[in-house]
């Protein structure tokens with residue numbers, strides 16, 4: 001492996017090991033090499049704390065002088081909650097800077113490189129760029145579109161059913177696959193279901209893994225038919241927000257608010273307007289949303305072009321039944337040429353089940 005890729009891969013692995021603890025900041029890793037030896041290594045650990053480069057520079061001390069620093073994201077040039085990294089790199093006397101990706105924020109992209117080049121430092125951009133961009137897919141989208149990165153998750157039998165015709169759904173996938181879902185829940189700031197799922201399954205929507213972080217729970221409930229003693233209203237295990245259509249029963253709304261539930265009205269007449277939901281979540285700095293919808297909700301987000309990533313779990317089971325619900329309902333598309341295509345598709349096996357990850361091609 002070429003030397004630059006080797007050290008950048010080390011920096012990327014460092015960054016990835018901080019997944020779930022740097023929000024709303026990106027994952028960033030850094031490695032300093034001098035005379036063929038790694039003399040400093042660092043990762044951004046928590047928003048508001050020093051950046052990856054600063055940790056690496058502190059570890060390297062004088063050994064950084066004349067060396068090369070590898071960093072997965074363009075060194076910052078602005079005085080955020082910590083001083084600019086580009087200046088720290090110049091002051092530490094680095095000879096070369098290797099960067100995986102430029103800053104996605106159009107306001108600062110390229111500024112860090114300019115500071116380094118003005119100081120006569122040799123700068124190389126684009127090493128392991130795709131992998132470094134991929135690990136910050138959530139941050140990159142949120143910082144550019146000010147809306148949450150949306151992952152659509154479903155679990156179904158091989159013939160696409162999420163429950164039997166009698167609506168039994170316990171369980172489709174195995175314990176291992178369901179644990180993997182809880183890991184994904186823990187990595188997302190919010191989780192969203194339709195009220196149909198609440199009525200059928202009375203879900204908790206918590207991340208039940210060691211050190212799991214319970215996401216904010218969001219329910220689309222156009223006419224506020226949710227029951228006051230459903231778990232996500234009454235259990236207090238995580239915050240719950242409800243999005244409705246226009247003009248809902250004010251008494252029910254007040255009763256829910258009494259229980260600490262936030263209720264947001266959207267402009268939808270009969271159905272909740274999912275675009276409003278996404279806009280409001282962006283305004284409230286929710287940067288990642290995990291949809292465990294039910295087929296109607298899943299279809300609404302898909303048809304609105306608001307799904308950034310799909311994660312589908314398929315159990316090697318067949319349940320059949322014309323009435324059995326599937327994981328994409330709604331109107332559907334008329335012609336095959338209008339199908340939502342998924343790219344960068346990957347299948348992995350989890351126990352007996354298959355996990356598919358893919359990215360809808362943006363039209």
Ligand SMILES: Nc1c(/N=C/[C@@H](O)[C@H](O)[C@H](O)COP(=O)(O)O)[nH]c(=O)[nH]c1=O
Nearest residue numbers: 155169171172173181201203204205206
């Ligand atoms: N039926 C299944 C799922 N079902 C997913 C949702 O329909 C359930 O309401 C939700 O997981 C319940 O949330 P909880 O109470 O926090 O466990 N999801 C899965 O991955 N495999 C399944 O076999």
